[in-house]
Amino acid sequence: MTDRILVEALRSRGLRLTAQRQLVLDAVRRLGHGTPDEIHGAVAELVSGVNITTVYRTLDLLEDLRLVTHTHLTHGPPTYHSADDDRHVHLVCRECQGVTEVEPALFDEAATRVLAEYGFSADVEHLALFGVCANCAIPPG
Amino acid sequence: MTDRILVEALRSRGLRLTAQRQLVLDAVRRLGHGTPDEIHGAVAELVSGVNITTVYRTLDLLEDLRLVTHTHLTHGPPTYHSADDDRHVHLVCRECQGVTEVEPALFDEAATRVLAEYGFSADVEHLALFGVCANCAIPPG
DNA sequence: CTAGGTGCAAATAGTTTGCAACTAC
DNA sequence: GTAGTTGCAAACTATTTGCACCTAG
Numbered sequence: 001m002t003d004r005i006l007v008e009a010l011r012s013r014g015l016r017l018t019a020q021r022q023l024v025l026d027a028v029r030r031l032g033h034g035t036p037d038e039i040h041g042a043v044a045e046l047v048s049g050v051n052i053t054t055v056y057r058t059l060d061l062l063e064d065l066r067l068v069t070h071t072h073l074t075h076g077p078p079t080y081h082s083a084d085d086d087r088h089v090h091l092v093c094r095e096c097q098g099v100t101e102v103e104p105a106l107f108d109e110a111a112t113r114v115l116a117e118y119g120f121s122a123d124v125e126h127l128a129l130f131g132v133c134a135n136c137a138i139p140p141g
Numbered sequence: 142m143t144d145r146i147l148v149e150a151l152r153s154r155g156l157r158l159t160a161q162r163q164l165v166l167d168a169v170r171r172l173g174h175g176t177p178d179e180i181h182g183a184v185a186e187l188v189s190g191v192n193i194t195t196v197y198r199t200l201d202l203l204e205d206l207r208l209v210t211h212t213h214l215t216h217g218p219p220t221y222h223s224a225d226d227d228r229h230v231h232l233v234c235r236e237c238q239g240v241t242e243v244e245p246a247l248f249d250e251a252a253t254r255v256l257a258e259y260g261f262s263a264d265v266e267h268l269a270l271f272g273v274c275a276n277c278a279i280p281p282g
Numbered sequence: 283c284t285a286g287g288t289g290c291a292a293a294t295a296g297t298t299t300g301c302a303a304c305t306a307c
Numbered sequence: 308g309t310a311g312t313t314g315c316a317a318a319c320t321a322t323t324t325g326c327a328c329c330t331a332g
Binding site for chain 1: 320321322323324330331332
């Protein structure tokens with residue numbers, strides 16, 4: 001079951017369809033979201049021998065093709081998402097590191113204004129917002 | 142010229158005021174924003190011998206004390222800001238990596254709603270928003 | 283056939299940790 | 308005096324690069 005969107009995106013650039021590229025894209029879709037390492041793990045559950053280097057290179061490529069996006073939720077590795085995944089905003093707690101996913105409609109107005117005023121087309125779909133969650137909302141000390 | 146705010150934040154936790162802590166906080170304020178490495182460089186312009194390890198440890202501490210915050214603008218190292226620095230939102234272009242700083246009033250409504258609906262107190266002051274800037278707004282391929 | 287892609291090993295970047303020496307209080 | 312702090316070296320995690328071999332088209 002080859003993926004039309006992937007095939008066409010690749011072909012339009014004279015790039016090749018490989019097993020690895022299909023596997024990485026499928027893994028991102030299956031997981032919903034994940035770090036390069038997690039995606040590599042998900043691929044490894046299906047076939048062995050796909051190198052982590054290839055996962056990095058493929059994620060870069062897929063991002064170029066606009067099939068995946070990434071955000072930085074922590075100090076650690078980035079989180080990749082399928083571009084056609086359910087859109088959401090991440091509320092990342094500075095204290096407990098917890099991540100809450102909320103619907104992005106909250107940011108639609110802001111995104112519209114940023115586009116109008118700065119010509120900047122924001123990825124509101126996978127925005128990460130840092131702060132302090134309800135549970136951790138206690139003064140420092 | 143000792144810093145009242147720093148002294149008190151440290152004292153309230155039984156921690157000590159050291160030259161390194163003053164230097165790192167001053168460097169962040171002076172730079173406006175910077176990566177750990179840049180902050181280390183700024184400190185090194187005043188005194189030699191302050192270790193990069195100490196800069197990392199100090200930035201963690203200052204963030205705990207709410208005197209600095211950080212955001213992830215790129216795949217690379219985080220950017221630290223002085224907490225009392227001018228507030229701004231970063232528009233980070235996915236294509237050219239350029240960063241535009243805009244005023245955060247645009248996000249006030251969204252922040253208010255997130256607080257009301259989820260009890261999440263967002264750091265709108267140093268939000269990073271990813272997307273494509275006006276110059277790079279060209280279809281993929 | 284050949285430009286593009288992959289795996290592997292090594293290099294690099296960023297950050298953390300263990301520990302002995304040092305110093306603010 | 309002593310708990311907190313620092314510097315240094317080593318370890319570690321995440322990512323990138325060089326290159327010979329492989330393969331989709």
